[in-house]
Amino acid sequence: MNQPLLGCIADDFTGGTDLASMLVRGGMRTLQVIGVPEGPIDADVDAVVIALKSRTLSAAEAVAQSLAALGWLKQAGCRQFFFKYCSTFDSTPRGNIGPVADALLDALNAQLALACPAFPENQRTLFNGHLFVGDVLLSESGMRHHPLTPMIDANLVRVLQQQTARRVGLVPHAVVSQGVDAVRRAFTRAQSDGLGYVIVDATNNLDLKVIGEAAANHVLITGGSGVAIGLPDNFKRAGLLPDAASAADLPHVGGRSAVLSGSCSVATNGQVDHWQQSGRPSFALAPLLLAEGHDQVSEVLQWAKSLLAAGPVLVYGSARPEAVKAVQQRLGVAAASEIVERALSQIALGLRDLGVNTFVVAGGETSGAVVKALGVDALRIGAPIDPGVPWTLGLGKHPVALALKSGNFGTRDFFSKALELVP
CATH class of the missing domain: 3.40.980.20 (Four-carbon acid sugar kinase, nucleotide binding domain)
Structure with a gap:
């Protein structure tokens, strides 16, 4: 296996596929593996997504699985890491988004990570830290009835703060709309102020591309698949990723x-x-x-x-x-x-x-x-x-x-x- 550029950890299978699809769309040849591989994989790819089934596990189990996945991705030579969760921020009352992100930050010796589950193409948008599903708040959407992870609070700053001892802040849309440099400055201020996470607003794909470019040097990014829309271009600008028009080609199976x-x-x-x-x-x-x-x-x-x-x-x-x-x-x-x-x-x-x-x-x-x-x-x-x-x-x-x-x-x-x- 060649050394992939991006290593991703997804908290469920379809979430992993969702993220992988976004990366392929950006020209990254992407392989999704089911659980942590036991050894190296023979595949010529630019990104690897390890799909776990950790969303509804206990926080301790989710952390253990995620750290094992991170260890494999680091061994594979990945340069940047992505913790992918649902665009509706699905989580049990005690986690698992906060505890897993905390463990990954610690393992990577990093101080700050952005959190952006927005996916406007699927009607998931973030404004002033509040997550909307279509035209309604998350807490008023069908997610309030989810049998395993009911979401009854749309304020993601508040939701994430309940799951971590690190301080959680906000990069509002007024900053994101000013462009890449403004978002980078907001990240720098947040780290200087001792924040561990910032929820970042996004209402359209341009916002997501701005956020992705601003986070080019972040060792860890967390969010839904939408925020990954800008990551392939970062690697292209760095001369690490060639254009790959055939990244999405698959053979016919039949039957x-x-x-x-x-x-x-x-x-x-x-x-x-x-x-x-x-x-x-x-x-x-x-x-x-x-x-x-x-x-x-x-x-x-x-x-x-x-x-x-x-x-x-x-x-x-x-x-x-x-x-x-x-x-x-x-x-x-x-x-x-x-x-x-x-x-x-x-x-x-x-x-x-x-x-x-x-x-x-x-x-x-x-x-x-x-x-x-x-x-x-x-x-x-x-x-x-x-x-x-x-x-x-x-x-x-x-x-x-x-x-x-x-x-x-x-x-x-x-x-x-x-x-x-x-x-």
Whole structure:
């Protein structure tokens, strides 16, 4: 493996793919690996994204995994590091964004990191330190009902300050709009004042490019994938990254196709509705039946067997907030999620035996479970379907085409659109 320029740590699988897609878009050949590799990887790439499943772990576990990932990336020779979390700042009440960022700063002997989850192309913007989803505050969006990481406060300075002993400040949009030099001066002042983090406002892609260029010399950057939009150009300006028009090229896999959805987000529920309203076949998993030992996995595979020859099918555990709460009350929050993830991962294996080599998967936790079940070791990142969601080539014993979608991402017709854009 050549020495990559940028080493990234993502707190979930789809978040990693989202970030990798942004880097490919900027001309960086990017490989996403699933968990910390056991040794060197034979790949000629400019960026490596290590995708963890740490978003909802305990803070101690998330820190341990992230430090292991950082150690591998440092050994690989990376020059700069990126801690990627969701554009809706998903975090448990006790972390994990603050604790992980603290540990990474300490390990890198750095004093200051910016925090910018903004992703305007997906309607995530930051203004005066407050995160908006579309036209509403984060705390008034569908994220307030998230089953694992409900977000009830849109003030990210306040949210992050609750998770770290370091002082948290703000670089407001009035500064960002003045350009790169103004933002650099704000970073210098923040460090002189003893701040550990600054939330940085961004309302459009130009803001993100300004922030990225201003942070060219930062050893650690934290945020959503949007702020990575300016990083490839930094390496180009330094003469370290040639233009790579073929960075997104992927080989054709072939075979049949299927959609697996475990996310219960507002966006994904709308995508399931669109699929069904289009008259396409779908099968709804019932968590309570699965918990009682009902063999819905075999039932799904028998149902799909005759349908796949005619086209793709959808299998989903997605549900509306009230239905999710009812199941959680019966099974518990963690168990309710795990039972659906386990079923969908088993279904993915069965579908592969039926000739499915192309999967669209909705939900970060679900994507992680499916990728692991399919024995995928790494993902080569291709062209985007929607902002933050590319097609990828899953590398392993049985190569597969994978579109791994964060629950909140994608247009209403995402499932059908993705299948029309298979490499």
